Structure formats: structure tokens, C-alpha cells
Amino acid sequence: MKLRQSAFPILTVIAALLVVWYGATIKMNSTWTYDQAARAGTEPSFSEVVSDTMQQSRPLLPAPHQVVSELWKTTVEKKITSKRSLVYQGIITLKTTLWGFTLGIFIGVSLAAIIVLSRVGRLSLMPWAIISQTIPIVALAPMIVILSNAAGAGTLLVPKAIIAAYLSFFPVMVSMVKGLSSPDHMQLDLLRTYGARPNAVFWKLRVPASMPYFFASLKVSVAAAFVGAVVGELSTSAIAGLGARMLIGSQFGEPMIMWAALFAAAILAGLLIFTVGGVEKILRRAMGGRAV
């Protein structure tokens, strides 16, 4: 809504960033230019150096227009069904993300319900949920692949989704624990005066009271699922997806492929968060929340 209002500041900041970026491109890539010149025994002029830093094929830092043109080449100029299209690869990552996200929501909500409804659950699960997030998932990734392989999962989608879910269940769980326990004493006592059973308390009070918390956690959670999907692709087995492309780009000395995949990932993550935010707004309104 306020987009028009803030368009100018955003553009200014982007312009400033571009200037810094171009400056850094020249500075960082010129080392290589000078090295090459020294190997060739020539002495390049400053303008030659500048123009060279803008078009290296293995730059330390590619110039913005290089990234944009690579993005253009691999999205618009490629058929969506082509493996070389970032859209195609993005959809693979997206699929993993959504499975992981769904699984994460399910796990997060279930754990939260156990934690809120049972004292033993709360005391024993909550600390371990926190500890689970301090374990470097990348170290577990291969084991997840192999174990899910051993358990008969045919595709890599399963282990990747598990990794994504591992990262995304936590924000949901934390928020839902807060949300499900957000009803105050009075709201709980009201139901007690009706002689309501625990079942009714859960569905008529705790669940609706937790909805704002639930929605608030979705954006964080989908971002986490996305990171999980990329990490999964990057570390389990570089077969397909944006994470795999980053890896292959890095492994085969094609930094432009890596940079393009990186930016595509950021754009995709941005879109995901935006979409989830939109869905959240719609649901919130449907539930009678204040239009904020």
C-alpha cells in the first residue's frame, strides 16, 4: 500500500548499493587482471582494468549486470522444462520446501499440543527441541539420506523434505506453545464455569487463541524450510535443485552459475515469504481479525 511512498527511498538505497557493488567489483577483480597482465608481461591502463573487471568469467565478485544477464539467460531464455532453466530447478527446490514446510507445521503443531497439554511432555520435550536446533543439520544430512534410503524411500525428496522440516518445525512449535498457552486465567475460568471438558477447552479456546501466533510463525518457518531444502540439495547429493546448482557452479569453476542460483534462491525465498504473508492476511481476515 505504502509502496509508492517508499519507492524513492528503496530506489535510492538500491542505487547506492549498486554503486558500492560496482566499486567492489573493480577493486576485488582487479587483482586477477593485474596478475594476468603480469603473466602476459603487459601493463594495462586503468580503463582496461575497469572494463576487464566487469566481464571476467571467473570473477571474485561478478558485476551486477553479469548476474542479471545470467539470470535472464537461465530463466527467460530457457524453456521451463529445460534442466538448464532456473525456473525448472527452482520448482524442484520449491517442491522440497513445501513438503518440508507442511511436515514442519504438522510436527511443530503436534509437539506444541503435547507440550501444552501434558506436563511431562512440556518438561522433557521443550529443552530437547531447543537442543535439536543446536545440532548442525549438515552433519546429520548424510545420515538422514542413508537412513531414509535404507527405510526404502526411493527418491531424495524424502530426506530433503525431512531436513527442511527439521529446520522449519521449530519456529512453529515455539509460537504454538506460546499461542496454545496464551489464554489467560479468566478465559480459562469462563469455560470452567460452564463445566466444559478439556476437549472443549482445547478446541474452543486454545486453538482459536493460538491462531495469531500460528500465522506469525509461518513466515519464519517457510524461510527455514527453504534454507533446509537448499542445504539438503547442497549437501546430500547434488542431483537437482537450486542448491545443487550452487554446488556444481562452485565445483566446476563456474561462479556465474553459482551467483545466479544464489540470487534466484533469494528471489524465490522472497516470493515464498510474500505469498505466505498474503495467505496469512487472507486467513486472518476470514477469522475476523483486525485488518492491520
Next chain:
Amino acid sequence: MTDLTTSEAERPAMQKPVIDVSGVDLTFQTNDGPIHALKDVNLEINKGDFVSFIGPSGCGKTTLLRCIAGLETPTGGTLTVNGLSPNEARKARSYGYVFQAAGLYPWRTIGGNVKLPLEIMGFSKEEQIRRVRKVLELVDLEGFEKKYPWQLSGGMQQRASIARALAFDADILLMDEPFGALDEIVRDHLNEQVLKLWARTEKTIAFVTHSIPEAVYLSTKIVVMSPRPGRITDIIESPLPKERPLDIRDSAEFIEIAHRVRDGLRAGHEG
């Protein structure tokens, strides 16, 4: 008064008190040590009584109401409601409780909020709709059924919460400062409404307030309480007739009772 429970059986059934509080003690254990919230509270409330509780902040008014509703368990003494324990009475759905704040569920419309107890108690769909309409009319909230709580003013919210407590026709109404945040004019209006309802339905009402005129205007019995430890210092039976126009408040009788209440209150503050 302590042998009241034994003598009870001998009385004719009609006069048996609806709420019988006898020797009730309640101590909260807190980090800072125990708080003696209620001490040796004795009180009988008969069917159709309108009892007001008045007393300084922290004297145990809310706590006593909660004990009656079975939301708090006394640490001593006995408390029966229609001969049952408060918990049993609660499970038998005897109470309509209006809390100190409106406490509407923000995710439900006004209609939905009023319907909540009906859903839980398993009324039929048509009955739910019928009753919601009826009680919303009673508190002058026709047409606001579809609105959400935050779209209403504070006073309207409080009226909705009263409607919610009335919806399922509980025998006993427990109202904890229901008009706390309202201005005098709205308050007067609601006082009249409550009196009307009470006169028509013969409900038993326990009512907490900070306002002396309100207590005197509404009640058949005024219970004055005093803090540290929370206890009853005076029980005043009102001689006012059941029919009470607003200007009864300028009558000599009224002013006299009000004086007695104020004195009781002041004594509590000093004590």
C-alpha cells in the same frame, strides 16, 4: 453460626439457602509467604436474593465469588450450593459468571461469544439461535450479532459478556464488578436492566461492586468486607422494596443505608 449445617435439615425445604457458606477459610501460598484471603466467612444466600459485596481492593470479594463458583477451593470450612459441592454445582451448570473484565473471545463475533456456552452445553442449533437473539435484545445489542468485540465500545462489550452469562439460564448469577469501566449514565441504565431481569426471573444474584450507591440500589443484602485477612465485617439487609425507581436514591432510607455501608467500609480501611 457454626452449628448451622446441623440445624439445616430441620428447616422447611423452601427456606433452605441456595448458597451456604460456613466457616470458609482460604490461604494462598505464594513465594512471599501465605496470604490469608478469606477468614471464617459465614453467609447464607437464599433463592431470589440479590447480594452485593463491597470492600476495599484485595479484601477477597473476587476470591469469595470464585469459591462459590468452584473455581477456587477453600482451605477450610464448608460451602454448599443447592446442597451440592461447588464443583458438582459447576458441573451441573448452575452458574452464570460475569467476570471483572468483559473477556470476550476476540476471534468470535458477539453472537458467537454468546453462543459459546450454548455450544458447550449442547443446546440444539435452533435453540442456540433463538437464545442468542433473545439475550442480545435484553442487553440492547440487537444488530451487533455479527460484529467483533473490538468493533464495540467497552460498555457494549460488557453488556455482551452479561448476555453471555444469561444465555443458558443458570439459576445463580455471579457478577464481579460488571460495570467497573462504565460512566455513570450507562451504569444507571444497566442497573435498571439488571433489576428488571432479576425481578422477572427470580434468579439468585451475587454482585461485586466498588460503588456504594450501586450496592444499595440493587441489593436485598449488602455484604461489607475488609482485608488482611479478608473477612465479612457487616451484613446489611436492605429494607428497600423490590420495585426501585432510580430516584429512590434520593430517599432518606437509601441515604441512611449508604451511610452505614460507608462507615463499614471506612472501618475496614482503618482496621
Next chain:
Amino acid sequence: MTDLTTSEAERPAMQKPVIDVSGVDLTFQTNDGPIHALKDVNLEINKGDFVSFIGPSGCGKTTLLRCIAGLETPTGGTLTVNGLSPNEARKARSYGYVFQAAGLYPWRTIGGNVKLPLEIMGFSKEEQIRRVRKVLELVDLEGFEKKYPWQLSGGMQQRASIARALAFDADILLMDEPFGALDEIVRDHLNEQVLKLWARTEKTIAFVTHSIPEAVYLSTKIVVMSPRPGRITDIIESPLPKERPLDIRDSAEFIEIAHRVRDGLRAGHEG
């Protein structure tokens, strides 16, 4: 009244009103459309006046106080404080504002909260200590200096927030329902205290309340307001003497003013 600003210069300096509100209009733009919170408000408050504002919820009492304090900018009309704009007056630190809720900073002790304005205004360390002690005494909170807000009861918190507003000796005290959540006895006590303070210091006080007796008891001038749009419907000059014992409230004069206020209020409700 619209040419009041022009005629002002001719008056003797002493009688120049401290707060001069003339033709003030304020419309809030909201998603649901504009809300006319204040409409053509005209009011003069002289040095040493004790002005009470009374009126139903949403009639613009808080908004008017905020305009005076320069926290809200009127969309029309002029408002001067000591001849300055409210913003300038605010920069000259003329205001002690007591908000509707206590609003103490939870990370500061009671003493620290009272000290806050003194730190900001650059009082010396010793002076800060001296003043904190003095005002805490004034509101009966000696010994609670080191406690944190949540360790105090609601009433004590409100008194602390009053102490905070008094600490730096502003000329103008703006108090927005400062005693809203207190029971009658404590309220009476604080009313007396405020009156004493006012009598001693000659401060100008603007005071919002829902209680008719409180308004009548405290004020030299009672402003009755009415909502939709928020406006002043009556300004009552009180003939009561400056010296006011509590039992002045039973005098015929008192009751008569109270009646006039109540009528004004009721008219506002109907209108």
C-alpha cells in the same frame, strides 16, 4: 468567541488565560473513514484553575488533553499555552502529565521512575534525590523507592505515576483519569491530597474523570463533553470555596452542582 485571540492583547497580563483553546477541531483519519474527535472546542483556563472534564466514553476528553500537551495537533482552530504553541510549551517543560494508565517503566524502580524526568531535564544528582524523596512522601510511598512497579498494587502504581508528574514542578498538571482503578476510600484520600497540593502550589490542573462527585468535589470549573462529534456541551463554574472538607459533599450546593452535571451528561447521552 472566535475573535478572542484578537481581544486578548488588551486584557491585563494577570488575567490572560494560561490555556486558551479557541475553535479547536480535530478529525482522525482512519480506515473506516474520518472520526470527528473534537468539534469547535472553546475553553479558557486561568492560572490556578482546577478544571475537570467529564463525559461519556469516546467524547474526546483524552484527545483534548493531548492537544493541550502538544501530543496531538488540532486540524483546526488555535490553542495557546502561556501564549506559546503547545509544542513550544512542551519544549519549555511546562507539563506534568498523568496518563490514564500508570505507565511506569518496568525496568526502573519506583524511585528510578520518579527520577526519570529529573534526569532528562538535567537536575543535579542531589536535587534528584531530594525531590524523589519529597514527592514519594507526598503520595504515601515512602519506603517503596527500591521496589519495581510489578511489586506494587495497581493503586500504588498510580500514585507513583502521579509522583512522577509532580517531581519536576511543572506549572500545568494534566491528569487523565488518574484514580480510575481505585476504590472509593483510597480515592477520597487521594482527592484530598491533590486538593491540598493544588491549594499550596497554585498549579493549574486539568483533570479527566468519570465520577460526578469527584469532578464536583475537586474543580473550580467543570467541563461537560458529549461525543460524536466530541464537543463541549456545558461549562460549570463551581461556587464552592477553595477549602473543601470531605463532608462538603453532603451540602445542598454540592448536590445541586452534581445534579446539573448529571443532567448535562444525560443530555449528551441522548443527543
Next chain:
Amino acid sequence: ADDVTLQLKWVTQAQFAGYYVALEKGLYEAEDLNVTIKPGGPDVAPVQVLLGGGADVMVDWMPSALAARENGAPVVNIAQPYKSSGMMLTCLKESGVTSPEDFAGSTLGVWFYGNEYPFLSWMSKLGIATDGSEGGVNVLKQGFNVDPLLQKQAACISTMTYNEYWQVIDAGISPDELVTFKYEDQGVATLEDGLYVLEDSLTDDAFKDKMARFVKASMAGWTWAAENPEEAAEIVLEYDETGAQTEKHQIRMMGEVAKLIEGSTGALDIADYDRTVASLLSGGSDPVITKTPEGAYTTEITDMMMK
């Protein structure tokens, strides 16, 4: 048809062209096999996949296979399509390293993940410490690319003749600015890219028969790939799911890989095996394997295949 799952050591590239060709050209089908090829990745140890039942047969380097065997993962070499080693150390001339004597004190990039064994045994043969102590080399765990050399963070890095070496060249450094030490030339070559299965599975005759057919078809694939490097590279590209590989690079890789395949029938040359084991055992204080492995290979499969 019999199902066979092959776990590769690394991502889809011409290094594994023979298998993809056999798959694409229907050579497996002709042997009544239904083959699935699983690419590897940085984090996935093929042995683990084998152990976990995710694959029947894997491509691995002999040093890491033998090390795994000693660590309780009983893998057995059943065939050895790669005859020679493609591993080498590539150094920038300007760093001053021209012979193994110059290594001391300089930083060398090494692959780990089980690929470090040939390097370690070479160093211990040279008597150079790798633990960072005085007079030794400074070892850097090299990532997946040649950046450490280009950024001059290392004097030398590990490269494969068919892959990373050409990345250095493509980056704009000419061959005469580089010094390379091929493990083959240094006499420390160890066997790469063999086919391994779990020991237990070899008790099953049906499995052995299946493997014989698999190796046979694979070798046919390799032969075809060596003869048609460009088409083979195309096939590999088609199987690359990331779509990030380039044609130029894969064709060149195929050409280089063909040189390493040359002379192999698929059967393990016992002399090569003994040389590898000797090299790994000679690791001084910290040998890769501590005792001569027993039953780490079988020629049974290739024998069956030859019939």
C-alpha cells in the same frame, strides 16, 4: 529384468560416462538388467549407501574402500574399469615449487572425504610431515574447486587430469605457468574408480551372475564411450539433472578419462592391487591401513564375465 542400483562416487560427469552410455544405449537392458544410477555428492560416502541397502554396487577409490574395509565395512572389489590414476598435484610456478623437495613449508590443497589417502601415503614416503609441524607441509582441506590456487591461497592443489586441471587452464593460466606431479609418475598411484560390492552379497550366486552381466555391459559402455567421446559427453549431459555442466568441459573430460580406461578389460590387475596396498601400508607412523587386507577383491565376477 534384475534390478541393479549403482552408487557413484561423485556427481554426474564424464568420469562415469561408461555407465551412462550403457544405460542410454540399452546395453544393460540387453543383459536383462534394470539399472538405476545414483549420483554422489560431497557429503555422501558411497560405502554408507551400500551398507544402508541403498545400492547394490558402488564406484569408489581403492584407498578409501580398503580403509572402509578395515573400519568394519566389508566391501570387495569386483572389477576395475580404471587402469591408471588421474590424480596429480598442480602447482603454480610462481610459488616456487618445482620438485617434491620444495614442498616443505608450503601450503598444499588436498581433498578429504576419503580421497586424502593417496596424498598421505605419498607424503609419508617422501618423509614430509602433514600435521602442521616444523619442516612439514601445511595441508589445506580443499573444497570443490580450484580457487585456492587461483587466489594463491595454496602453492599446489589436488587436481584430476580430466577435470580440475582444465579448470585452472580455463581460468586463464597457461600450462607453462604450472608444474604438475602425477601420482602415476611419482610411483604412488593408487587405483581409482573400481566397482565394489558388499562381501555378504557375494555368497548369492544369482547376485554374482547379475554383477557379471552388469560389469560386462558397463565395460561395453566404456569401450563405446572411449570411441565416441563427443556422443558420450552428450549422454552424460542429458543425465545431469542440474543442467549446470558444460559441453566443452565434458567432452574434454571424456577424452582424458579414455586415457585412464585404456588397457583395462574390467578385470582387476593383481599387480596394480598389490602396488596400491603396499603404498597404503607404507604410511610411516600413520598408515592408511595397518594390515594387509584379506579378501578385499575377487576376480570371480570378471572371470564369469569373460566366459
Next chain:
Amino acid sequence: MNRSDTQFERIAYPVGFGLLVLLLWEISVRVFGISPALLPAPSAIGAAIAGSVPILWGDWVQTVIKGAMNGLWMGGIAGVALALVIDRFAFLKQGLMPVANFFAALPIVGLAPIMVMWFGFDWHSKAAVVAIMVFFPMLVNTLGGLAATDSMQRDLMRTYSAGHIATLLKLRIPAALPFVFNGLKIATSLALIGAIVAEYFGSPIRGMGFRITTEMGRLATDMVWAEIFISALTGTALYGLVALIEKRVTFWHPSQRG
């Protein structure tokens, strides 16, 4: 539900749960004969930890002290500082926040190879990855915290006609602290993960990430799990430390009063 948990219960239950999981793990490894190359038994992990203390210590210093801690303080300070600057200038807030949100959406692991390329294979590149990972949660939380004062609290400052600095010091920073600590809690676990992941893309021959990858290649999974254990222990300890400081510093916040 009304009963509040005693200190003993708060420790005994999670520890008991952990021990139960370990026990089930040990039993199933033994009963099902799971190969140690796939999943080592807890007892084997314990033995690996006991037997390689010097190695684990060296790795810990390299990854936690040099990589994670350096990145943590750099990213943390940068995040808070930028938040204060952005907060001061509405223009920056409008312009920078959408852009910052875009970058925050980057899967930072993807930056690890780039950071290794830029800052070399030693701990500097790890610290850089960590700093970037930590930066955004700190920035976002601090900004959120600075905006978390209610309007009455701000109006009070206005009636005193307090300046920007006074308002910042006396109102907004104290009010922001619970949020900053929240950011810090997220940041500590991210810091460890970031430092470890970055080692996957090139490192010296010590460090927890290095050890995890190499030992994995060697099938020495007991050592891998030993590192995972140390990492989780460190992460939990850091989290606990932050929570402890938080309790001390924001004792006034309702969430700390129970």
C-alpha cells in the same frame, strides 16, 4: 497445570528423557545389529569422545572460538549498530528494510563458498559467514525491539520534551533488550551451524566441520557423532548463557517473572 515446576523437575525430566533416548538407541543398535558405519552406539560415541580429547579440543577452539565467536560479535555489533542508524533515519528505514529483507531471505549457506573464496580457508571466512548469518536476526530483532514501546511510554517522553538520545537511552533501548536477547538466542545456534558449514567448503585440517566431513569419509561415524555431540553441547551452553544473562538484564520483563 497450576503447579509450578521445581528446579529439580526442570532438570530431571529432560535429562531423564535424554537418557531414555540414549538407552533405546543403544539397545536398538545392539539388537538390530546396525553397522557402526551407519549409526554408532552411544557407548561407542562416548568412547570416541574420551579417546580423542586433544583432537576435539583443537577442533573446538578452531571452530567455536575462532570462527563462531568472532563472527558472532562482529555480526552482532554490526546488526545492532545498523539498527540504531536505520532507526534514526526514517528514509533509511523505508529504503533499507525491504532490501535487507531480500538479503535476509538468501540461504546464507550458499554464501559459504564465496566467503571461502574471498577470505581464505582459515577461520576468517568462517567468521564472515557467521557474521552475515547473525547480522539479520540481530538487525530485525533490534529494530522490532526499538519499535516495541507503547505509545503512552513514548508520549511520556514527549511531555518531558526529551531528545532522541535521551529517549533512546532511557526508553527505547531498555524496552528493546528482550528483543535483542531473542535475536541473540537465535544467533548463537546459527553461529555454530554457520561456522561448521563453512568448513565444508575448504578449511585447515582441524575444526569441527572438517572433522565431521573427513571422518564421515573414513566411516568413523563415532567421531562424527562425537563432534555433533560437542556441537550440541556448546550450542546448548551458549543458549543457556544467553538466557542467564537475559534473566539478569531483563529481570523486569513479564516473561522473566513467570
